[in-house]
Amino acid sequence: MFKSQLKAISSRIQRQFDDIFSELDVVSVTQAMAYATNGGKRLRGFLVVEGARLHGINIETAIWPATAVECIHAYSLIHDDLPSMDNDDMRRGQPTIHVKWDEATAILAGDALQALAFDLVSRHEVGSGEIRANLVSSLAKASGADGMVLGQALDISAETSQKKLTFEDITLLQQKKTGALIQWAATAGARLAGSDPTALTKFSNALGLAFQIADDILDVEGDIDLVGKAVGKDGEAGKATFVSLLGLKEAKRRAKELVNEACEALKEYGEKGENLRQAAHFVIQRES
Ligand code: GRG
Numbered sequence: 001m002f003k004s005q006l007k008a009i010s011s012r013i014q015r016q017f018d019d020i021f022s023e024l025d026v027v028s029v030t031q032a033m034a035y036a037t038n039g040g041k042r043l044r045g046f047l048v049v050e051g052a053r054l055h056g057i058n059i060e061t062a063i064w065p066a067t068a069v070e071c072i073h074a075y076s077l078i079h080d081d082l083p084s085m086d087n088d089d090m091r092r093g094q095p096t097i098h099v100k101w102d103e104a105t106a107i108l109a110g111d112a113l114q115a116l117a118f119d120l121v122s123r124h125e126v127g128s129g130e131i132r133a134n135l136v137s138s139l140a141k142a143s144g145a146d147g148m149v150l151g152q153a154l155d156i157s158a159e160t161s162q163k164k165l166t167f168e169d170i171t172l173l174q175q176k177k178t179g180a181l182i183q184w185a186a187t188a189g190a191r192l193a194g195s196d197p198t199a200l201t202k203f204s205n206a207l208g209l210a211f212q213i214a215d216d217i218l219d220v221e222g223d224i225d226l227v228g229k230a231v232g233k234d235g236e237a238g239k240a241t242f243v244s245l246l247g248l249k250e251a252k253r254r255a256k257e258l259v260n261e262a263c264e265a266l267k268e269y270g271e272k273g274e275n276l277r278q279a280a281h282f283v284i285q286r287e288s
Helices: 002-022 028-037 043-054 059-081 103-121 129-143 148-160 167-193 198-221 242-246 248-264 267-285
Strands: none
Touching (some): 002 028, 002 043, 002 059, 059 129, 103 129, 148 167, 198 248, 242 248, 248 267
């Protein structure tokens, strides 16, 4: 059920991207934008569409914020891969944007994807002016200087600082770096409906941390061909991660516990929450 739904939503998001890019001139920056958004699991877009369904909002409305969050995610990966950040040559099993094109194109494609995300959530199809303003403002907070960008900045400064990060430091860093956007994705459906996002906030807080622990485990145990990018980089860099702080066994136990917490938060949705529950289990079982 979850797998087929993820596939269906992913295809719908791809159609949306195809329409959007077909209206833009074909130049290297727009080609790079299309390349960077074509692939990946589309988990954040899935969270938007499923969260919306729980609140009675259909996919033709939810597709706009779903596509928007995938734009922000793709931009973050393009910039994260740059030589001045993580300096990665491979992403999703393909050359990264600055390798396939060049650094200037990668920076501009990331910038343009970020701008496109805000264009998409403010389209009239999304809802009333109030709903659109809420989505724009919450997406700006989740992705900006108190969200994903802060997390990335904390991560970069940890690499150059002498101070070893504690469990609390890592938790805060990851809540910002990957958790904030996951939380926005999971709560966007409630925002679209003008409903209370509390249950989905609890769900996504636990899910975001479980996702990051799984990512740290993949960096240690993952198969490079399945993960689609370099593995073992955290250990080589002597980076503090959930795995280095907790050990593999405890990290796996904690990830399972978080998935249970995430599922528990969906109680009020009953059977309707089943796809999201399965998504939470998938997050810690994934191989990429
Ligand atoms: C450059 C401002 C700026 C931020 C970058 C999210 C991020 C911040 C960097 C990504 C680094 C990274 C690999 C973090 C681990 C968690 C993560 C976001 C993994 C990739 O997400 P998936 O697994 O990717 O959902 P796919 O390819 O499926 O879309």
